[in-house]
Amino acid sequence: MGFANIGVPSLILILVVCLVIFGPGKLPGVGKAVGQSIKEFKNEMNDTKKDEDESETKVEASTEDADKKSE
DSSP, rough: GGGGGGHHHOOOOOOHHHHHHOOOOOOOOHHHHHHHHHHHHHHHHHHHHHHHHHHHHHHHHHHHOOOOOOO
């Protein structure tokens, strides 16, 4: 069950709970902070994937060089 399975009633319930916990005055600030956190998390995930791809390419290149030298 993923986020795609959340229906309208569930979203309304989540919104009501957030209103009760944070109040209507703080809710925009909380929403902004959550949005920024999600954006930062996605950026870090993309950077990590790029770093892994670069490392994998370097390892493959050094392996090919070692194979050529051993022949």
